[in-house]
């Protein structure tokens with residue numbers, strides 16, 4: 507596959523409501539989309555999931571754009587065949603920047619599959635045509651406000667509730683949701699906000715029969731998570747720590763995780779994400795697909811990934827209107843708590859040109 511160039515397009519997407527986590531509050535998404543154009547006019551799309559600031563991980567969108575411009579696009583354009591699998595070789599020589607790599611790799615993968623007429627879900631090994639949807643609920647100003655939000659999501663049909671927690675907002679919100687809504691599927695995500703010294707406090711969540719506790723400790727504290735797992739009953743799920751298939755194998759072998767949140771942007775793309783899925787499946791570790799407040803471009807690919815056999819828990823693949831009033835693609839809409847897996851070639855969706863124009867803040871063409 508010969509690529510003639512890439513378009514980098516920045517879009518500004520206001521969120522329908524502020525989204526608060528232990529690392530900050532988001533009001534808008536400043537998203538970088540990558541479009542690959544091939545010699546015979548085919549094109550492929552990828553979404554960079556990096557935030558505006560390096561608060562979830564070390565990447566941030568301006569930095570990712572720079573890495574794509576200076577290192578990743580030149581590496582692809584120098585390949586005789588711009589195949590996403592072949593591109594992994596020069597990409598591996600560039601240290602880090604998984605979200606930047608994932609955006610470029612996905613644009614290439616989308617183009618390759620559109621040319622072949624193969625849906626991404628089929629290429630990855632999907633076994634379902636729809637996936638159960640969970641929803642991530644931010645930290646709120648009060649318990650009543652939280653209960654109102656959870657009630658709304660349950661009424662929309664979401665099959666699993668995830669509550670963001672941090673020191674000072676953990677046991678009480680979980681207790682209130684459990685008492686109000688009974689035995690719904692419920693889990694929490696701390697985004698690295700605790701330390702091992704909080705183990706006894708985190709054990710107070712055990713009576714609420716949570717599905718899992720996501721990333722309680724810092725990204726690089728694998729030993730701490732293994733020790734914490736010995737002190738609390740709630741299963742530990744890692745997110746930020748799982749940066750590759752090898753990281754997943756290590757965390758599992760060290761007893762640091764018993765469930766894994768898979769995010770293609772965190773591991774460098776959908777090809778490595780499938781490897782993480784396969785390593786976890788081989789170890790009997792359930793996985794689910796996390797979210798980074800993606801537009802329909804990233805959401806479409808995530809829903810395809812969520813249809814793999816090892817994805818046995820509802821993911822954060824929520825409907826488009828969880829985050830955006832108007833998506834740049836046809837919206838993903840909840841149907842009986844599920845999202846339909848796209849059936850078209852590649853990621854199976856296209857941005858609507860008018861919707862895209864409405865939110866575009868910058869565009870740049872990068873050619874040989």
Ligand SMILES: CC(=O)N[C@@H](Cc1ccc2ccccc2c1)C(=O)O
Pocket residue numbers: 525527532535555556557562642695697745796797798799822
């Ligand atoms: C759905 C969910 O909870 N996602 C991340 C956290 C997160 C939160 C806020 C974000 C804002 C902009 C971009 C990415 C973001 C990711 C997580 O699972 O840890």
Ligand SMILES: [Mg+2]
Pocket residue numbers: 695697720721745746767796
């Ligand atoms: Mg998380």
